[in-house]
Amino acid sequence: MAKPRATLGVDLHLEPAGPGVRRGLTDALREAVRTGRLAPGTRLPSSRALAADLGIARNTVADAYADLVAEGWLTARQGSGTRVADRTVSLSSLPPPRPRVPSRPAYDLVPGLPDLATFPRAEWLKAARRALTAAPNESFGYGDPRGRAELRTALAGYLARARGVRADPERILVCAGFSHALRVLAAVLRARGARTVAVESYGLHTHWELLGDAGLRTVPLPFDERGTDPGELTDQDAVLLTPAHQFPMGGTLHRDRRAAVVDWARRTGGLVIEDDYDGEFRYDRQPVGALQGLDPDHVVYAGTASKSLAPGLRLAWLVLPPDLVTQAARAKGGSDTCGALDQLTLAEFIASGAYDRHVRAVRLRYRRRRDALVTELARRAPRVTATGIAAGLHVVLRLPPGTEQAVLRAAAWQDLAVHGLHRFQHPEAAVEPRDGLVVGYATPPDHAWQGALDALCAALPE
Amino acid sequence: MAKPRATLGVDLHLEPAGPGVRRGLTDALREAVRTGRLAPGTRLPSSRALAADLGIARNTVADAYADLVAEGWLTARQGSGTRVADRTVSLSSLPPPRPRVPSRPAYDLVPGLPDLATFPRAEWLKAARRALTAAPNESFGYGDPRGRAELRTALAGYLARARGVRADPERILVCAGFSHALRVLAAVLRARGARTVAVESYGLHTHWELLGDAGLRTVPLPFDERGTDPGELTDQDAVLLTPAHQFPMGGTLHRDRRAAVVDWARRTGGLVIEDDYDGEFRYDRQPVGALQGLDPDHVVYAGTASKSLAPGLRLAWLVLPPDLVTQAARAKGGSDTCGALDQLTLAEFIASGAYDRHVRAVRLRYRRRRDALVTELARRAPRVTATGIAAGLHVVLRLPPGTEQAVLRAAAWQDLAVHGLHRFQHPEAAVEPRDGLVVGYATPPDHAWQGALDALCAALPE
Numbered sequence: 074m075a076k077p078r079a080t081l082g083v084d085l086h087l088e089p090a091g092p093g094v095r096r097g098l099t100d101a102l103r104e105a106v107r108t109g110r111l112a113p114g115t116r117l118p119s120s121r122a123l124a125a126d127l128g129i130a131r132n133t134v135a136d137a138y139a140d141l142v143a144e145g146w147l148t149a150r151q152g153s154g155t156r157v158a159d160r161t162v163s164l165s166s167l168p169p170p171r172p173r174v175p176s177r178p179a180y181d182l183v184p185g186l187p188d189l190a191t192f193p194r195a196e197w198l199k200a201a202r203r204a205l206t207a208a209p210n211e212s213f214g215y216g217d218p219r220g221r222a223e224l225r226t227a228l229a230g231y232l233a234r235a236r237g238v239r240a241d242p243e244r245i246l247v248c249a250g251f252s253h254a255l256r257v258l259a260a261v262l263r264a265r266g267a268r269t270v271a272v273e274s275y276g277l278h279t280h281w282e283l284l285g286d287a288g289l290r291t292v293p294l295p296f297d298e299r300g301t302d303p304g305e306l307t308d309q310d311a312v313l314l315t316p317a318h319q320f321p322m323g324g325t326l327h328r329d330r331r332a333a334v335v336d337w338a339r340r341t342g343g344l345v346i347e348d349d350y351d352g353e354f355r356y357d358r359q360p361v362g363a364l365q366g367l368d369p370d371h372v373v374y375a376g377t378a379s380k381s382l383a384p385g386l387r388l389a390w391l392v393l394p395p396d397l398v399t400q401a402a403r404a405k406g407g408s409d410t411c412g413a414l415d416q417l418t419l420a421e422f423i424a425s426g427a428y429d430r431h432v433r434a435v436r437l438r439y440r441r442r443r444d445a446l447v448t449e450l451a452r453r454a455p456r457v458t459a460t461g462i463a464a465g466l467h468v469v470l471r472l473p474p475g476t477e478q479a480v481l482r483a484a485a486w487q488d489l490a491v492h493g494l495h496r497f498q499h500p501e502a503a504v505e506p507r508d509g510l511v512v513g514y515a516t517p518p519d520h521a522w523q524g525a526l527d528a529l530c531a532a533l534p535e
Numbered sequence: 536m537a538k539p540r541a542t543l544g545v546d547l548h549l550e551p552a553g554p555g556v557r558r559g560l561t562d563a564l565r566e567a568v569r570t571g572r573l574a575p576g577t578r579l580p581s582s583r584a585l586a587a588d589l590g591i592a593r594n595t596v597a598d599a600y601a602d603l604v605a606e607g608w609l610t611a612r613q614g615s616g617t618r619v620a621d622r623t624v625s626l627s628s629l630p631p632p633r634p635r636v637p638s639r640p641a642y643d644l645v646p647g648l649p650d651l652a653t654f655p656r657a658e659w660l661k662a663a664r665r666a667l668t669a670a671p672n673e674s675f676g677y678g679d680p681r682g683r684a685e686l687r688t689a690l691a692g693y694l695a696r697a698r699g700v701r702a703d704p705e706r707i708l709v710c711a712g713f714s715h716a717l718r719v720l721a722a723v724l725r726a727r728g729a730r731t732v733a734v735e736s737y738g739l740h741t742h743w744e745l746l747g748d749a750g751l752r753t754v755p756l757p758f759d760e761r762g763t764d765p766g767e768l769t770d771q772d773a774v775l776l777t778p779a780h781q782f783p784m785g786g787t788l789h790r791d792r793r794a795a796v797v798d799w800a801r802r803t804g805g806l807v808i809e810d811d812y813d814g815e816f817r818y819d820r821q822p823v824g825a826l827q828g829l830d831p832d833h834v835v836y837a838g839t840a841s842k843s844l845a846p847g848l849r850l851a852w853l854v855l856p857p858d859l860v861t862q863a864a865r866a867k868g869g870s871d872t873c874g875a876l877d878q879l880t881l882a883e884f885i886a887s888g889a890y891d892r893h894v895r896a897v898r899l900r901y902r903r904r905r906d907a908l909v910t911e912l913a914r915r916a917p918r919v920t921a922t923g924i925a926a927g928l929h930v931v932l933r934l935p936p937g938t939e940q941a942v943l944r945a946a947a948w949q950d951l952a953v954h955g956l957h958r959f960q961h962p963e964a965a966v967e968p969r970d971g972l973v974v975g976y977a978t979p980p981d982h983a984w985q986g987a988l989d990a991l992c993a994a995l996p997e
Contacts, residue, residue: 139671149669189672209601210651213845249872383675385875410711412877413847
């Protein structure tokens with residue numbers, strides 16, 4: 074099936090179609106640069122020309138180029154095209170660099186990413202220009218560890234309006250993503266003598282490990298068909314929850330249970346950490362307001378730009394109870410650790426209304442994808458139930474008992490990256506075994522969406 | 536001396552001239568916003584109009600506005616002028632916000648800052664546009680914990696060329712400023728069982744405290760008229776040095792001592808951390824190459840954009856020995872913690888030559904300031920010797936023994952912020968007492984430079 078082609082003096086062994094083409098092209102070009110067959114500074118043909126030459130889709134070439142630019146093998150500059158990167162440094166005394174990025178599957182439905190192609194480059198640049206023009210000189214200096222006042226002010230307004238958060242700019246801490254924010258909170262908890270944090274039976278290993286690394290034991294709360302059950306909250310020092318949209322199961326914390334969590338916090342002095350990672354994305358009814366609105370003195374609200382805009386911005390925010398602000402700012406470090414320009418740009422982006430417009434646009438887009446997914450599944454995999462579809466950027470597909478591993482193997486065979494539900498289960502969770510897939514339908518770019526959907530359906534039991 | 540004026544319905548008690556005017560105006564406007572006498576959304580007069588009305592310099596008004604924008608009381612947007620910020624959040628249940636920023640002295644010669652007015656806004660924006668246009672979609676996702684490959688590649692070329700660093704993009708770790716980088720290194724050292732770090736007798740308390748917080752004891756090396764003496768390096772686990780330009784004393788580590796440090800590292804397996812905070816700024820001879828060039832397997836090179844561009848970017852970089860890369864990337868966190876867009880912009884800024892042009896331009900500017908400072912001191916304070924003048928953004932003024940405290944009091948009387956040499960002495964340093972001032976001559980904006988110089992000379996012994 075493989076046929077060798079010679080282009081640019083590079084031997085390309087490409088399959089005539091399918092997901093292997095991009096990877097084959099990327100590997101061949103990378104190897105040619107690494108071995109020096111493509112010399113530094115060499116200009117590559119345009120993606121259009123190379124695609125025509127190879128008889129493959131132009132997107133495939135463009136994607137391969139983009140991968141290699143990202144890896145640092147090629148450079149792309151407006152007006153001078155794509156070139157082999159200059160490596161002016163003598164590496165003679167060093168071991169040869171290994172390829173950095175393991176080859177990626179053709180289709181990606183791993184949850185946790187928005188569609189990166191939707192990043193509003195032009196609008197962001199406009200906001201950056203306005204922010205950079207208006208920025209006072211002192212914004213280029215060492216900043217308040219809480220983050221730029223402009224951004225905290227814009228966030229306070231936005232969070233009050235859109236998420237029902239009782240926010241005051243003085244109590245907001247800008248962080249470099251939710252993990253950074255959680256690390257800051259873990260340091261604050263440890264400094265106050267905390268030892269255990271209640272978590273949900275389903276969630277992200279990285280969060281549990283981060284808390285564990287900080288010296289905090291994570292104890293899972295029971296999970297039933299109504300979601301996380303806070304009934305077992307007793308003497309834990311804090312609880313980490315996703316009340317608006319349980320990750321990954323997708324439900325909303327019931328009103329009675331919301332009240333029970335806040336009651337526990339008031340009674341014991343425990344701290345509630347509300348991870349509102351995708352609160353902007355609700356499709357079928359009104360957004361669920363933040364738990365923090367019930368009691369801003371006992372709940373830390375955590376939001377992020379990672380789902381609504383892009384993880385690459387590395388911007389998230391905590392709204393803190395008054396007595397934690399100083400400690401959290403100290404735990405973050407003596408001065409601000411987030412770039413001032415991105416903070417000012419996001420402040421401008423929110424204040425100008427561009428953030429709301431962007432969220433509305435991508436919400437519509439994701440809703441269409443969700444609808445297509447549900448329709449396709451009903452037709453092609455009727456034994457599979459999609460749950461948690463009312464909100465967010467992912468669904469859980471419940472599988473017949475005992476089939477999860479087989480489905481994951483079938484997915485790998487289809488060159489599809491997707492995660493099983495077991496991966497999100499806390500190792501100490503006392504839950505009935507549930508087989509399922511967690512499907513992040515926002516992840517693929519448009520051109521790969523139908524392919525990803527086809528690969529998924531092919532992997533599911535009929 | 537104070538005379539009340541009524542403008543905007545705001546009582547302004549202003550001294551007719553001098554450093555108090557800006558503070559008085561800032562305080563009065565802040566109070567008017569806080570108490571609601573200036574309602575949210577109110578448009579303020581232009582700085583020109585208000586200055587004419589009050590009979591004060593337009594810059595003073597512009598600075599007061601900028602301070603209040605920075606503090607979040609006012610907003611400035613192109614085309615809609617300066618307005619009272621919207622505070623849509625009800626703060627009824629919360630204590631009233633306290634003023635965030637203590638009143639600042641009129642003149643600032645505290646070291647550690649470049650002239651923030653020199654930030655190349657237009658060039659940076661151009662680079663941001665090119666970077667944002669060329670960025671592959673994946674750059675908006677969760678990134679390599681080492682930082683963007685584009686930036687690491689650009690830095691490797693620049694550091695090899697400009698600082699003699701033996702750099703490989705694979706071994707560079709982008710961090711959010713030097714303090715963040717030092718925190719990462721401290722975590723790596725602790726994980727390897729390290730207990731003590733040798734430091735210089737003079738340096739920054741914040742660095743020693745950061746190491747102490749990580750569980751590492753700092754032990755000062757002797758300091759003599761030839762600078763830091765590495766002769767007492769024995770079984771310490773690491774040494775933190777400023778070889779190109781001792782901070783704050785200003786000398787260069789002697790060639791023999793450079794060799795001795797590297798010999799120690801090779802003999803004992805100790806780690807050398809080279810803090811090259813202002814290596815770009817040398818005025819009287821060739822730059823001193825990085826110590827790391829002598830032995831990239833035992834020296835960690837640390838550079839930063841904080842002096843050459845602006846601390847607000849929060850970008851610094853480590854060039855690591857091969858065996859530390861994985862651990863350091865893990866200590867930084869599971870994914871990148873620095874914003875991708877600023878990283879891509881800096882990569883573009885370096886690759887396009889704008890970084891070199893900017894450094895040349897500000898070097899000339901700082902050299903002129905240094906010359907003016909030295910000339911003025913020779914004329915107006917002949918008993919004071921300026922040392923460490925060959926490089927960097929600060930000098931040390933040696934004072935007659937026993938006079939430092941009196942000079943600091945006189946400086947405060949002149950409304951001048953400046954630091955005494957004792958502040959930079961390690962608490963355990965066995966050094967002869969030295970009286971002096973550490974003068975950061977890059978800090979003031981142009982319009983405040985002559986005033987700062989006058990205030991300094993007035994505070995010094997005649």
